[in-house]
Amino acid sequence: MKDFKRLSQRQQHMLRFLQSYTQEQGYPPSIREIGEEVGIGSTSVVNYNLNRLVDAGYIERAGRVSRGLRLIADIPGSPAASKVVALPAVPRVPHVGLIAAGEPISLPEDIAHHIDEDDYIGLPQHMLGGLDESEVFALTVRGDSMIDAMIQDGDIVILRRQNTAENGEMVAAWLPEDGETTLKHFYREKERIRLQPANQAYQPILVHPSNCEIKGKVLSVLRSFR
Amino acid sequence: MKDFKRLSQRQQHMLRFLQSYTQEQGYPPSIREIGEEVGIGSTSVVNYNLNRLVDAGYIERAGRVSRGLRLIADIPGSPAASKVVALPAVPRVPHVGLIAAGEPISLPEDIAHHIDEDDYIGLPQHMLGGLDESEVFALTVRGDSMIDAMIQDGDIVILRRQNTAENGEMVAAWLPEDGETTLKHFYREKERIRLQPANQAYQPILVHPSNCEIKGKVLSVLRSFR
DNA sequence: TTGACGCTAAAACAAATGTTCGCTATACTT
DNA sequence: AAGTATAGCGAACATTTGTTTTAGCGTCAA
Numbered sequence: 198m199k200d201f202k203r204l205s206q207r208q209q210h211m212l213r214f215l216q217s218y219t220q221e222q223g224y225p226p227s228i229r230e231i232g233e234e235v236g237i238g239s240t241s242v243v244n245y246n247l248n249r250l251v252d253a254g255y256i257e258r259a260g261r262v263s264r265g266l267r268l269i270a271d272i273p274g275s276p277a278a279s280k281v282v283a284l285p286a287v288p289r290v291p292h293v294g295l296i297a298a299g300e301p302i303s304l305p306e307d308i309a310h311h312i313d314e315d316d317y318i319g320l321p322q323h324m325l326g327g328l329d330e331s332e333v334f335a336l337t338v339r340g341d342s343m344i345d346a347m348i349q350d351g352d353i354v355i356l357r358r359q360n361t362a363e364n365g366e367m368v369a370a371w372l373p374e375d376g377e378t379t380l381k382h383f384y385r386e387k388e389r390i391r392l393q394p395a396n397q398a399y400q401p402i403l404v405h406p407s408n409c410e411i412k413g414k415v416l417s418v419l420r421s422f423r
Numbered sequence: 424m425k426d427f428k429r430l431s432q433r434q435q436h437m438l439r440f441l442q443s444y445t446q447e448q449g450y451p452p453s454i455r456e457i458g459e460e461v462g463i464g465s466t467s468v469v470n471y472n473l474n475r476l477v478d479a480g481y482i483e484r485a486g487r488v489s490r491g492l493r494l495i496a497d498i499p500g501s502p503a504a505s506k507v508v509a510l511p512a513v514p515r516v517p518h519v520g521l522i523a524a525g526e527p528i529s530l531p532e533d534i535a536h537h538i539d540e541d542d543y544i545g546l547p548q549h550m551l552g553g554l555d556e557s558e559v560f561a562l563t564v565r566g567d568s569m570i571d572a573m574i575q576d577g578d579i580v581i582l583r584r585q586n587t588a589e590n591g592e593m594v595a596a597w598l599p600e601d602g603e604t605t606l607k608h609f610y611r612e613k614e615r616i617r618l619q620p621a622n623q624a625y626q627p628i629l630v631h632p633s634n635c636e637i638k639g640k641v642l643s644v645l646r647s648f649r
Numbered sequence: 650t651t652g653a654c655g656c657t658a659a660a661a662c663a664a665a666t667g668t669t670c671g672c673t674a675t676a677c678t679t
Numbered sequence: 680a681a682g683t684a685t686a687g688c689g690a691a692c693a694t695t696t697g698t699t700t701t702a703g704c705g706t707c708a709a
Binding site: 453487 | 668669
Binding site for chain 3: 205207237238239240241242245246261262263
């Protein structure tokens, strides 16, 4: 731990307040709220001391962002400050159902449809690409539009949950207007998004960005025979 | 749990974003940030949907407070509030190196470079096909002779240790006379064995049974991107 | 003394951010 | 057809909130 006692009384007070406030409210306090708590009438003084705490490595600040405070070091005396480090040996990610990788199969529902069935699949962490298991989920592929990308019907794809994608990445995209989720290569073009299958037999899907919601990008693939 | 699927796409999206953003940043997103993420141009629409989420019991809002959002219900799939279930032991199978699936490559010693573990690789047991871990081992594929079978360079194949094979099965075969191990489809013909690649560009290997030692048959395949 | 430095103030400023208010559109109900 | 509820948009508005500026005070060393 850092040299907590090196800090002034005020700064210690501020740290404690930041920690407890954030825990209770779910969001960090504003500069003025901190000032009121600690007994500082001037925002600049609070600001000054916050920067001091940044220097000391206790917090991080997001510039020009309301309540952009983040505690990054444990402070003595507060129990729940530390994040849980000990993780279970086997990461388990939710297996949320099927995804169309061909003629858009109208799925029963959104991904979220299946998501609450706790259908979890254990994965070795080397397949998570260093990500936390909570960021990752799995889908079973239906259809053969991605065979040129070495993905066939029945494969399980592991995805990282994210809403954006880089060109060329393989993503699961939700098309609200069509009510379908599909697995394609992602390409952002001028005014539209191209979802490119990896199979000569299929045409790319061209949609407006507003009708394309990225659900995640493919991290790995997994297939069992028989 | 609440009826997550009852929510509109947007609302689900917002919830997920709130959860992930808060977790990543340490503080909740602003209305405009949510709007940008979800693709809403008007703050009032975000506001509207936030209030809807409040009604649905998913979040709480602090009036007139920047980023005054608080998630009060679990959202399926991603929550960090995951309950720990029983964790099975991780089967670990030996990762014994590279296998040629193309022009027989004389194995260099750069065995398992991208596998961080020593020689073992953790696997979920659903990829073991119900077998004991001691029966199973893993190989990294080199070459592209099996691309028509959806296996490409760099893939890791999981095999069951066995000395025989049925026609059509994908096996790892040791060719004593050539000092090579190769990954091919297995076919027993009259007086010889045909090791058939799954790539038009490659010729089958025809060998006498005495010069063909089956090491194992492929159970599953595993691939990571990037 | 003078000057550098740590700390505190107060006020003004600028940006971020929540709130409100018309207005439109669609679907469903009466 | 009129009415109502849901959903959405855009713009103006009002606060909140972070940033900056200027200044006062005390300590310590040169």
